[in-house]
Amino acid sequence: MAAPGSHLELVSCAIVLLTLFVTIATSADIFLDWHVSIDFNLKPVSADQQVITINGLFPGPLINATTNDNVHINVFNGLDEPLLFTWNGIQQRLNSWQDGVSGTNCPIQPGSSWTYDFQMKDQIGTFFYFPSINFHKAGGGFGPIRINNRPVISVPFPKPAAEYDLLIGDWYNSSYKDIRSRLDTVDDGISPSWMLINGKGPYMNNFSKSYETINVTQGKTYLLRISNVGTAWSFNFKIQNHQMVLVETEGSYVNQIQLDSLDVHVGQSYSVIVTANQIDADYYIVASPKMIVSTNSNTLIGVAVLHYENSTTPANGPIPIGPDPFDLQFSINQAKSIRWNLTTGAARPNPQGTFNVTNVTISENFILQASTGTINGSSRYTVNNVSYLTPDTPLKLADYFSNGSGVFELDAYSKNTSNVNAVSGVFVASALDKGWLEIVLKNEFETIDSWHLDGYNFFVVGYGEGEWRPESRFTYNLFDPVSRSTVQVFPRGWSAVYVYTDNPGMWNLRSQNLQNWYLGEELYVRVYDPDPNPAKENPPPDNLLLCGKYQPSAPPPSPSLSPPPPPPPNGPSSNAYNPPRTSRSLIAVITTAICYLFIGLL
Template identity: 45%
Template sequence: MENKHLLNLLIFILGTLSVSLVKAEDPYKFYTWTVTYGTVSPLGVPQQVILINGQFPGPRLDVVTNDNIILNLINKLDQPFLLTWNGIKQRKNSWQDGVLGTNCPIPPNSNFTYKFQPKDQIGGYTYFPSTAMHKAAGGFGAINVYARPRIPVPYAPPAGDFSLLIGKTYMFRISNVGLSTSFNFRIQGHKMKLVECEGSNVVQNMYDSLDVHVGQSVSVLVTLDQAPKDYYIVASTRFTPKVLTTVSVLHYTGSQTPVSGPIPAGPTTQVDWSMQQARTFRWNLTSNAARPNPQGSFHYGTITPTRTMVFSNSENIINGKKRYAVNGVSYINADTPLKLADYFNIPGVYSTNIIQASPNGAAPRVATSVMAASLHDFLEIVFQNNEDIVQSWHLDGYDFWPVG
């Protein structure tokens, strides 16, 4: 009898230990995408484009924050191909970012499996090809990262959630069953009025413009409460000598009234207006924002920077050609991806001594420039533009906080 009690006690202890050692993982989502050529007529004229699973634009990737994404990409083109997940932070796995230098291009009739996890990045993003000029031919689409159901938001559940992809080469019609965006908006009720930008307290009226700068991710909550008819949605370029405009149509169910009147115009050259609008955005930490964590994500303002770098862009003539440089170095891709060279200690692919942390007046040159940093470094980066045109910078794969 005593042995039986000891056996039962041992089984209980082992069972308790096994339960305590179980670690529940975040959900996994599996996708298989096949990249092919196809023919569509975005302007009424048939042309060759890049399709993903037969779709142009490609499939919308709908995930929930912290989901583990396993995506097998099969390249059926006759050229090497890569996809980059624009704006998705790649924590300790920059080799999943999908750009030359971190990834080898996927050869024709080959595949590569991307593995990444969008954490605390609720909102709208995009993916697109990063090789050659493939982005101009298609292969792009929307990424929507949703909050977990248990996280409350300060507005009623939207009636719909749509993505609007804006391009300069074609006009497209939008129906109420399938708005397809480089920015994401949610339909609540019925009037084209931006009532709240997610993560901000900005209120706009239906005739205002919303500037979305290169690389920005913006989600807006939209109320539709006008009479059932068709309405314009207009996107135009900013700060360009020639203003490029694309027009789409917002179609109400049951509408028998087509759009009419002049296409609404927006500001196109007012740099100060655009900057002032950007300064009005405020991050509402109670809505669709990163959760507090033990690492102290909300104490970044009190951290002393590990180092400060000044990146100065310039236009130069190098070897008889116009090239653009950063701190005097115009970048060229190496034949070997930088991550592979780093991992396998392959010499001669790049050097961390070529580019300096601030402009030094050296003669401009062409090189594979790499700047070294250490894990957990807190970097302060100053962008210096001495040119006569507005510049944009693409900072991808990590956390960045613009401060001015």
């Protein structure tokens, strides 16, 4: 029997313990149903083309999660060809089975469905998803991902009044199928014709069906999450009469710097803080392509509107002009100025600087030259003179069932030097588990290239012009290099990154420029841990798809494509969080029992 007054003690004890349990049980399960289809009537720029939508939306729906949440996305493929989604920058800890690229997953066949299951493990920040095969990205199907901080982790800037996702990218006048059919060689390259902001054409253009508007209130601050979801062009982002404070890039908080404009390269994401500190009016939001002569400002330049709540004055005057699009030194200097914030926490309370590269020992290095080569009479993009040849069987399946036998040969091509002659091949490079890897990315092109490594963030330690040499290492920034998953490589230059290879799996290393990727500028990095203790990569999922040389023993039953049942209140249709897997009633029972025991001992 509890002593008099112990009820108050019980309540106080329960509050303390419940707070502790809530802090520990931080992961929630998010369930989403995506119906992917083609919309012929959307016409972002009044051109007849096929636009890929998700649940009727272009861009697709927001994935709004918190660090360590578990995400379950059931994808219904309503296209007339196979489909895969990849999660740009989501690290998929120990789980490349869910990566959604041709080397890891069998595609989702037309008229069927498949469920992705992955965790936002130890991540925060701004990311996006997109379809990864068949040149689908040029037709849409992309959408934003936010990973919010857990409540116990402080954010290094005041809470904004609102957050906006800005998915910005180049766009073609033709459908993705038409562009794809014309891309047999490098020489068949087709340039985009537009820059869209959130799937909408530029403001003040007669061919734009609509334009994007961001609503603000004077005196308040806003967080803009900016992603380059395009296929070819880097862009410079700016807002008329407003400055931005850069705060985050692809899961890393950066030293806050004030900017008039920001270069964003293909596949990259940034978060900036903007204060609505001008008079009530409308202002231009501008995304202008790099390395492009944009003489027609109504098509090649993306234009949206920043609208003040009490504004009656439309945006007017000339569209703001940013830096010279061919001024590479501006871009290089800005890239070098983006540094990791060493003092703040992110997904964890530890300062980011706890995980630094100042004194690491490099165990191996890759030196990868991106160029073009002629193979069987066709010009292809290559890495070390190897143009990637996609096998019918995903590498991940072949590696799991037969160590790659009959599908790929590990390290068949050099990771440091180029083949004498250009060849097509299945380029799979090994990397030592839990070692530090240096990757030097070299660019022979006259355009800006952009490289991404699935499964990891890497430390961007250096940029350079001209030829990379071993002595170039003396120019590296090893004190506070930013950690991110996509790095630009400037024309006729190089970029260097460090990677700690602690995430076993089969991971795609590719150009983010879609034409380059489609025509062979990619490889896979196999990180293997032979020790079962500690745990290796996750086993294959229960719903593993088989294809290529590993066909299912019997045809699976046809999945139902009937509409999903209505979601529960506050359910997945609103992307709200479901309760953590740990039962709240069970937590309450355990909490009460512990408190009675504690009080009885006093």
